[in-house]
Amino acid sequence: MIPLWRSRKNPPEGIQLALTAGSGHQHLHVLTLMSDESEIAEWAGGKGRNLHTLTVSGFQVPSWSVIGLDIFAEFARGTGLDERLDRLLADGPGGRSPEAAAATATEIAALIRAAPLDERIAAALALAYRQVGGGVVAVRSSGAQEDGTEHSFAGQFDSFLNVHGLDQVTAHVRKCWASAFSERSLRYRAQRGLPPDTRGVAVVVQRMVSAERSGVLFTADPMTGRTDRHVVSAVHGLGEGLVSGAVDADTVVMDAATGRPLSTVIGGKQERYDAGAGLGCTVSPVAEEDRGTLSLTAEDLARLHSAGLRATARYGSPQDIEWAIADGTLWILQSRPITALPCAAGIAPEAEGELRLWDNSNIIESFGGVVSPLTYSFAADTYAKVYESYARALGVRGDRLREVQEWTPHLLGYIHGRVYYNLHHWYRMVRLAPLYRLNRRVLEKSLGVSESISDESADALHPFRPRPGMRGRISRLSRTLTFAGRFLAIGKSVDAFHRDFYRVYEEFNNVDYDALRGDETYRRFCRLQRELIEKWGPMQVLDATILLSVGVLALLTRRWLPDAPDWFTWAAAAPGGDVESAEPAWALAELAARVRADDQVRRLLERTRDADAHRALRDGGHTEVLAAVDAYVADYGYRSPDELKLEVPDLREDPAGLFTLLREALPGTAGSGQEGRGGETDAYLDRHLRGPRRWVYERVRGKARVALADRERLRFCRTRAFGAAKRMLRAMGRDLAGAGAIESWDDVFMLRLGEVRGAYEGEIAHAELKELTALRRRQLATDATLHAPSRFTTRGAPYWSGNLERAGWAGGPAARSGARELRGTPCCPGVAEGPAVVTDTPREIGGGILVTYRTDPGWVPALSSAAAVLIERGSPLTHVAVVARELGIPTVVQVKGATTEIRTGTLLRVDGAAGTVTVLAEPSADGTAVNPDSRRTETHP
Template sequence: MKPRVLFFEEVDRSRLPEVGGKGANLGELARAGFPVPEGFCVTTSAYREFVATSSEMEELLEELDALDPEDVEGLRALGGRIRAHLLEMEIPASLKREITEAWRRAGEEHAYAVRSSATAEDLPTASFAGQQDTYLNVKGREELLWHIRKCWASLFTDRAIAYRMKNGFDHRQVFLSVVVQRMVNPEVSGILFTADPLTGNRRVVSIDASFGLGEAIVSGKVSADLYKVKEGRILQREISEKKIRIRPRPEGGTVTEDVPPEERNRPALADDQVLRLAEMGKRIEKHFGAPQDIEFCVEKGRIYVVQSRPITSLYPLPADLPQEPLGVLISFGHIQMMTDAMKPLALSIFRSVFPKTFLYEAGGRLFINPSAVLRTRPGRKLFPKVLKNLFDESLGRAVEEVIRRPEFHRVPPPPGTGRFFRRHVLPIAKNLWRNLWANDPSAVKEEVERFIREKREEVRGALQGVSGHRRLEEVRRQIQGLPREAVPRLLPYVLSYPVSFLLLRRLLGDVDELNQLNKSLPGNVTSEMGLAIGDLADLLRELPEVEAYLARAEDETFFEGLQEVEGGTRFKEAFEEFLDKYGHRCPGEIDLTRPRWREAPTLLVSAILGHMRSVKPGEHRLRFKEGEREAREAAERILDRVGRRGFRARRVQRLMVVFREMGGLREHPKYLITAVLDECRKAILAEAERLASEGVLGRPEDAFFLTLDELIRLAKGEPFRDVSALIEERKGRHEWQQTLKPPKVMTSEGEIVTGTPRRGEYPEGALVGMPASAGVAEGKARVILSPERASLSEGEILVAPHTDPGWTPLFQSARALVTEVGGLMTHGSVVAREYGIPAVVGVDDATRKIRDGQRIRVDGNRGYVEIVEDAGE
């Protein structure tokens, strides 16, 4: 028989299923010698035994299972019935005796805090804190037994039920232990975070403290003093006016009383207490191996720990990243316009390409570590400017903020940094200069496209010529070799586009003609893809039966079904031609594990139908031609302004040609990368299907939850761990990682840095971002988090977290663009300028602050968004 009562000294982490998160953590602390008030846990076995005496509980739980999570009234009524039922039940006599014996042994003269401790509580990835009830200053046997029952019943409070439903916890699989802990009568109580909960800095301890019991802080009834400590030094001390305090009453229970006016502004803690608390907190963090949220009390000068749990709100740090010296990490996803969590296979592929000290993984995302470059003088000067002008203004400001700190720039660059610049950066810079001033821009496109065709065929041939683990090893070889070939060949062309733009802006000023120059760039592979979508939509207008079929089509039978409807063969030929060129693309395409359009053609249906309904026949082609005309006229106006002769005029004319020609090549490198990734995806899935047929994998897609090296070992027949269990564990972790919001910039200490806000005069309540495409537009907001099966109606404004080429089908229908991520030269900005629609990018939390259907005004000249009226007004 499992124990029904356990004292703290009998408890450690292995007892979590019996005593819950709170009880297990207190037991760990007590056994490790930390000052924990003595007490015991009434275990989950006791709770199960208590519930088992009910003849109605199973029926009530079945009703709960059938309840709609959105039915607030139903949830409230059923929760009330369950709680009332549990409170009416009697505790079994033998269990009552065992609890009474423990109470007497602990000291019946004491008052106790009676706290719930759920088995799914205070876990590294989920915290049930505050979901069940706590009772303070409980005195006497009958009161203790009554409050234990009240704790058990609190497992079914409205908020606890709703939380379990939201987070996918089965009501039958979450059990409750009750922690009974000697009550401390403190002068001061508080909460200690061993990492700063606001910034995420793992080396800063943050302490909130006030007079009396900690319930005043937890309930928000009092403003606490704030202390921040780093490495034995108090960084910040904010003393609040503490008007009330909660104290235990001699007869039991608590009372709220006023603090005398002369004491209200007195610091709750002396400096030596602050430092002792910080030091103890760091020792507790070290014991648990993770940052902790700790509740403490100070009674007669002695510090007690009454609770410790993981801080679950922090964004994870890379496991292999040293915290010293101070370094800076930049989100790879924000630069690539894809901030979703990636599966282990995709992460491992990117990490196999770059040095381990340059690219790190955290929270299912990749982070670039440019600290070595930023410690050099040219790096400090140029790198933030590149980030601000080309990628994301706020990202560049955040990096500037970090590198200005003495603890960053005092550290010299690592040995070999200069050699790296000479070997890799200098040749690219030389080629960039030649592209700007010497090479023939019109000859470049053919050379680039030939290289892409040849490289794709080379990769395809290499992967088709082998099988088994050798094919997977060839995948690794091809991916690792791609940057060595592609970067020196293509990067100088790609950089010529933004650099020529910046040089033109310096020569001409920030004039409207520069935006006009960006329209209808020649040969842009992504723009051509958007035009091809429009052609498919125009063809569909002539084929009503095909249109009706597409609305119900499924991926598995997509092309077979087309052949069964009138006009289907004609549309099928055109659609297959499109997929032949663009089928390797999709939203979030840098993630090799994402399904491609060639595999899931229905992903394009909403965009095609939306285009057909919101854009007139042939209008997309007419717009493109109009853009070409406007670009030519803008170039003529610029030349009229600077003159047709002279050195300055020749420079401007040359840069305009480079800007147009190289701008058309901007998307080609990504086109090549995604084409190579698609060939690798085909090879990996072919081997995964074989492994699944042999029973090594449950299904082919399980391969995505292994690293490439692990998959190679599996294909070789080399056993490692329980593969099925490992995959299931990683699926759960990936699901949790998808809920995280990755920071744009963070330090090696875990601090999330946002940078100083952009300055300017804006309307009150405006959402400020970066102006990316000129013009002002007003319309209905269409908030789209993922473009799969999404469409826009005529006149709607696209509001998105980010965009990449997989979003292009939506642009033809958009009146304007607002994104949370982006800069002047990122995908959405460039395409918006090409299409001549206003765009504001880098608007923090735009998809949360703007609601679907609201009427908004997008000012792409000054870089802000106004909410004009709410949906339905």
């Protein structure tokens, strides 16, 4: 575990006693938001795990700590209670009479109440209370299997509100421990065939909120099972009366997609249904003077609806959410799956079949938003070829290779026009290399995956059926040795690949494909796939090298530099020097400097539309600047926003976007005046790590830095390969349009790659294509209106059996919750203050704080005019994040809700080291910040 005092020079009194190993004792886990996810998963119980997930996902959650399962185990072991529990529960409650079961529960409760607490246990409970600030708290049981997808254990364990003082907290912790063995919880287990669990329960200690309004939110109708409905029940004040049934609650049924109220029940008496709600009910009108006052405002309902959408998307299933509103803030107290959802008319029951886990993490860096069928199918085909080739490069052959070929074509999924990782297959791919446990953790960090899968699930995933016995060990050893050889020679392999790539690439780049016959262009396209893309497989050893070296570097940092900040490992691994991926930003800064030096050119660009700027430079005789612009386009024209989306024109086809970025760079704000973090990292290492450890650390660090730099070189190759494919497919589109097969040349993007091939290989009739492309355009337009969850699960066929409805796919934008502070993953340290620029395109930054849902490599030039960068999705190894570190721009990634909660003009304070984003002032009615000139950037060594 990571001790809670790690960030302090001297541990507070009592923490060492409670938590550190000594005199043969094991660690005891008092868990908080800063604890490792693996520790949370093992020791926090279901309620504790969900609180951690909610907090790191950006929900407003009252401060909490968890008294881990192992603390009860230590209590039971130290008092001899564990042996007595084993004897009392030996037969289980199912085989006993009700009287005997009740007697067992009573005896266990008495034992727990009377057993003494040793010094370490008492100190741990005191620490948990202090971690939430003392005062008035809630004490809640958190069973190991509680709030799960199969068994909720709802109401089986005890929770207590308004507990004050350490003595009362200790007494109620004992009551929570005892509730794990109550008659009702033992009966619950017996009825479901679950054996008694002598681990007891973890206990959550959570700060109480002085609620003005509180209640529960179901993101599916618990009575009918309809997933197109949200149901809110609310009362004034705290929610004890609601839970106990002593108070009649206000109930509002909302449309799950839009949040529009469909029906309202006030205090269980009056009802009001909106016209056209479609509920199939007839309700007599209620006189206005007879109606009560609804406890929830329209803003409250909007925030609850938004929170419900986010929670459903986050967990991938309908949720039962406890909430409270205090001082204008919506607090989420806990969230659990609805495990007993009935089947509504017209709504399919829970699907059965293969479990698939979909996550868009950093795939949206390459394929953001709705993408065309041609883009998806070309990408999926490319991934399949590359990773099959990777398996071959590691020596996978025969039946095992055929098993790999079953899942490599499905590394990506296409759900309502969006591209997702089919994540279980990526775990299978990582397992081709050695050190799977380490590499899969780093894979999750590098992809920006917000939640790890369990060790049990991960261990069940294999690229092919493992061979038993000696034959299997020899096979694994052979693959490990092959990987080791490629790992050690990866630098030379990358250099050789670069030489061969650019030699072949020149043959494809210097061709006018519109001058060729369509079938000839198609043949060249097949060659491009064969000679450039399929040879990429062995280079995936580089990704495995990054996972391995960064993973080892993180382990060394954790062990040898325990006080290092969260961003340190990523900064230590940063390539440094001349990183190829930063070249567009530097080149744009040089181009801007050239324009600034010529007042006439500057004035021309400032008053000319982007679409007309190139022609205006030519007509004005500004040949030198025009030549510099053309040189930039020639060198970096394929490196443009959404560069991997085939339907999006790049700068070579439409240079207008370059002039937008150039105009923003003219004030000369490049890099916010900062330098990269290499010197700062070295200085920290000089102060804290010396001798043999420093030598080992630098060897691992050097491998990671070189590998990351090589990856950026390969990404330029990928960009150019996709750029060549983009030109070819556009030419084929014009050829098909000329032949009358499609209405317009850009209809080619509505076809899948196999259909384009079929048109040239005689596998599909041209007469089919017009109707097909029209259908696809209509479908994509509909898909674009849907709210797309970032992560969800399906079973069986994803589009059927209500899979996507349960996953939270819905229409309409998400509502704001009003959060004043957001958290994310620290990526590059430094503090910046300034107005937010929320955008989905790399434009109009102007020295503000760039806030976006996702980025792609084409955003790199925009960094030169950003004071700080906030990315809702992505990871510390996202392309833009790597470059931002090189430029020294404060950066935070995985900022949940950033583009929902923050509006353009909002005055922000970004702390790139802490990973926090603070709202200082909301924009005025005209969208400008209250103090738009309050821009400040600091660095912290």
